[in-house]
Amino acid sequence: MSSKAKGASPGGGDRINSELFTLTxxxxxxxxLLDLESPEEVNKQLDKMGQNIGIRLVDDFLAKTNTGRCRNFREAAKTIAETGFRMFLGCSAKVTQIDDKECKMVLSENPLTDFVELPEKLQPLSYCSLLCGVIRGALEQISMKVECEISKDPLKGDERFELHMRLVEYVNEEYPFKDD
Amino acid sequence: MSQRGSVLPPLVDRHILTSKTRNDVGVGAFAFLFSEIVQYSQTRVSNVSELERKLADVGFDVGVRMLELLVHREKAGKRENRILGILSFLHTNVWKNLFGKTADSLERGTSADDEYMISDHDLLVNRFISVPRDMGHLNCGAFAAGIVEGVLKSSGFPARVTAHSVTSEGLSRPKTTILIKFSPEVIERDERLGS
Structure with a gap:
């Protein structure tokens, strides 16, 4: 039953070639772009998909890493930068600027954009907006409402990839949870 | 685009063989992304076979690009021109690069000469997928089939490629078999080239 053993191995340690991920x-x-036709719509769709991913990814993350509860925005931002990016994207991120409500982080490299060049007519396309959605979705699950945007993007001519997160509010959990 | 040129060299001028591009990502990252692709595709189609077609189309794009990358990196620019050569390239090089291991088997179809099968017991794309009962024969391995089709088509072996689930005793989950049916001209050419 070798296939079973393989299938059951925890995904946390498993790594795959980033090229499959990048090309996919x-x-x-x-x-x-073909389906939705306008780059702005694509940005929205990517962001939405990212959020769906984030909502589920946070469980995976908490289950496989032994991170304690992030009590505030600062801790959450640091955890994302130091552990989150390494676990999922295999790259590290450095928090360059942080206070209680805002944070900027720079990615050392970005596997999403290997092999990518944006043609001029697609300048409005925010290629990595999926990442913003992921972060927003994940933090939403741990009761933090944040806004996230790409503040520097090498695809648009900047020298590095930088994300800008802004805390909107801490959301209180509501009891009792409804069943439906 | 002079502003961009000053920062990053144009794509074709960058190295493809460096260890940087061979970085690994977590399997979760791919699984989540793939699941979103499946869910998105579902909103654009009305039945199971259209969904498989849509997934295969996405895979096709991956296959075309993967071929280019691997031919440069592992075959020093040489391309295969024989059926067996390209099949073992798929089974070994492509699989290893995409999924981290070679495929479990490569067989010739028993009923027809132009059919070949690549099977995998634990295809990465299907590892985290369970198909709801009302979508019966859906196999998200269609994505992998699309990759195979992309590789074959752009190396000059047009073929119809489909993914199927095969249950067999002693296995906890069905294995995924990718069925390749070559176009007649491919078989003809291979016969002409002789052995």
Missing amino acids: YGALVRHL
Whole structure:
């Protein structure tokens, strides 16, 4: 039953070649561009998909890492930068600027954009907006409402990839949870 | 685009063989992304076979690009021109690069000469997927089939490629078999080239 053993191995430690991931993401963006036609719509769709991912990804993250509860925005931002990016994207991020409500982080490299060049007519396309959605979705699950945007993007001519997060509010959990 | 040129060299001028591009990502990252692709595709189609077609189209794009990358990196620019050569390239090089291991088997179809099958007991794309009962024969391995189709088509072996689930005793989950049916001209050419 070798296949069973393999299938059951925890995914946390498993790594795969980033090229499959990169090319698949690229193919997705291309198909979204064909389907939705306007780059702005694609940005929205990517962001939405990212949020869906984030909502589920946070469980995976908490289950596989032994991170304690992030009590505030600062801790959450640091955890994302130091552990989150390494676990999922295999790259590290550095928090360059942080206070209680805002945070900027720079990614050392960005596997999403390997092999990518944006043609001029697609300048409005925010290629990595999926990442913003992921962060927003994940933090939403731990009761923090944040806004996230790409403040510097090498695809648009900047020298590095930088994300800008802004805390909107801490959301209180509501009891009792409804069943439906 | 002079402003961009000053920061990053144009794509074709960058190295593809460096260890940087061979970085690994967590399997979760891919699984989540793929699940979103499936869910998105579902909103654009009305039945199971259209969904498989849509997934295969996405895979096709991956296959075309993967071929280019691997031919440069592992075959020093040489391309295969024989059926067996391209099949073992798929089974070994492509699989290893995409999924971290070679495929479990490569067989010739028993009923027809132009059919070949690549099987995998634990295909990465299907590892985290369970198909709801009302979508019966859906196999998200269609994505992998699309990759295979993309590789074959752009190396000059047009073929119809489909993914199927095969249950067999002693296995906890069905294995995924990718069925490749080559176009007649491919078989003809291979016969002409002789052995």
